[in-house]
Amino acid sequence: MNGQVRIAIIGCGGIAGAHLNGYQQLQEAGYDRFRIAALCDTSQQHLAQLAANVEEKLGYTPDCYPNIEQMLDEAQVDAADICLPHAYHHTVAIPCLEAGLDCMVEKPVGITVKAGQQIIAAAQKNDCILATAEQVRRDIGARAVNWAINEAGLIGEPLFFGFDVKTWIELDLESYAWRWRHSKLLSGGGMVFDAGAHFADMMLHLFGDIDEVTCTLQTFDTPTIDMPGIGLRPRDVEDYWVVTLKFASGLFGHWSYSRAARAHHINSSHVWGTEGAVKDRQEWMHPFEYGGDIELADGTEIPYEELEKQYLDQLSEAQRQATFPYGITAGMTIECWDFVESVAERRPPEIDGEAGQRAKAVCCALYEADHAGEPVKVADVLSGEISEYQDEINEYWGI
Ligand SMILES: NC(=O)c1ccc[n+]([C@@H]2O[C@H](COP(=O)([O-])OP(=O)(O)OC[C@H]3O[C@@H](n4cnc5c(N)ncnc54)[C@H](O)[C@@H]3O)[C@@H](O)[C@H]2O)c1
Structure with a gap:
């Protein structure tokens, strides 16, 4: 492609603000292969705030659009960086792809496996690049x-892992984002x-395909909330889970x-191998984003800085x-x-839509296993064969 990717x-x-910080860091490093040419948001307030931030951080004013239809009609753009609530990944990504825009979609790339399949099919049909906005494994x-x-085999052959975090996060019932x-x-x-x-993406990246999962979920706090666009409903997502993952490798x-x-509060997050263990330094769900410390069977310690x-x-x-x-290194x-380069060079992104879909299918398999009360094969969820938990969502949105 000649010129900048618009x-x-x-x-x-x-997350759009966090992406903007990334684009700013690239611009400051001297990378000028892109321009944030347009912004789109149904909230006038969010749109105006991000436009002001683009002006401050990148030094120019993008065109602003209050909805995707107007943006696709009027905007001069090559690519879309989609940072929407999960229910709107497919409703927005598909028309963008149909209009020939290359897309990067925030994880989990569609609200269900079926929504992800439709996004991937639209990218293939229109010969567009589809990237997953997944940063953790690139840190x-x-x-x-x-x-x-x-590669270095520092803990020997990986045998098993345990990520156990119990913490307190107050429920935010007010902000749109929550x-x-x-x-x-x-x-x-x-x-x-x-x-x-x-x-899920990091576990697949580290250890390969996951064969089978079990899962138990619990919801403790069920206040009635004004859910954007769908009205008053009791909170119905999990506060607690216990999951097992059996990998194709036997791990x-x-x-x-x-x-x-x-x-x-506890945080005990480790991978154990035949010669030692690596302890994750963070407690959220971004494994090893901040590195990990190694402890070997003979007592040797390798702090992350040395690693x-x-x-x-x-x-x-x-x-x-x-x-x-x-x-x-962020x-x-x-x-x-990577997204800009993949669009400019017409090369595959490091993490494509299928990779996002595979990670999401693991998450969906966990809900399906909890729903079914029995172990579930991830392949059966990825193929769409098992979807009972997701059926309600697919029916609601006509997916
Ligand atoms: N990679 C990460 O670490 C990370 C962190 C947070 C969020 N995310 C992902 O980013 C995505 C967005 O999350 P967020 O936290 O930024 O959400 P958010 O609620 O902060 O922002 C979503 C924005 O989309 C707008 N919007 C809603 N429907 C729209 C529509 N139909 N057309 C145009 N605009 C619309 C809203 O007004 C809002 O400004 C999700 O997929 C989420 O999982 C990723």
Whole structure:
């Protein structure tokens, strides 16, 4: 492609602001292959705020649109960076792809497996690039730990993992960004589906295909909330879960989390291998985003700082350039760069729509397993064969 990639950011809420910071970091590093040419949001307030931020951070004013129809009619853009609540990923991504725009869609790329299938089909039909906005595995911490486990073999053969976090997060019942997240119909589920998309992607990235899952979910807090666009309803997404994941390789792991622990918070998140263990430094659902510390069976400790140095030292200059363009190590900035490059060069993005769909299918399999009360094969959810939990959402939105 000659000239700059003209991008429309669609959805101007929280994550759009974080993407903008990524574009700003790229511009400041001297990367000028893109322009944020347009913004689109149904909220005039969010639209105006992000437009002001683009002006302040990038030094120019994008064209603003109050809905996708007007944007597709009038805007001069090549690509869309879609930062919308999950229920609107497919309703917006599909017309964008039909209009020939390459798209990066925030995880989980569609509110159900079927919605994701339709987005992927539209990208294929229109010969468009479809990227998943998934940053965690591109962060230097996650890249270094992946290298330590899968290339350097620092903990030996991986055997099992356990991610156990019990914490307290007060429910936000007021902000738009949280009201849609309290509704299965708008979000697809709770945090198993939302931040859990990062967890699933990183587990697939580290350990390969997941064969079978079990899952038990609990919802403790059910206040009635004015859910955007669908009205008053009781909160119906999970506060607590216990999950087991059986990988095709034979590796086994469990994941348990709750936001509702009013006291005695815990974070015990490790991968164990035949020669040691790696402990995750963070407690949210972004595994190894901030790296991990290694402890070997003989008592040797490798703190993350040393691990990161070892990882960087063994990269060739060409690998460094490709992995951390302009020396940038923040996953979200790399994600924005990768999308622009894939559009400009007509090359596949590092994390395409199918990869997003595979991670989402793991999350959906967890809901399906809880719903069915028995173990579920991830492949059966990815193919659409098992969908009982998701059927209500598909019916509501006509998917
Ligand atoms: N990668 C990450 O770490 C991360 C973090 C947060 C959110 N996300 C993802 O980003 C996406 C958006 O989340 P968010 O936290 O930014 O949500 P948000 O509620 O803060 O922002 C969503 C925006 O979309 C707008 N909107 C809603 N429907 C619209 C429509 N039909 N057309 C145009 N605009 C519309 C809203 O007015 C709002 O401004 C989700 O997919 C979420 O999972 C990713």
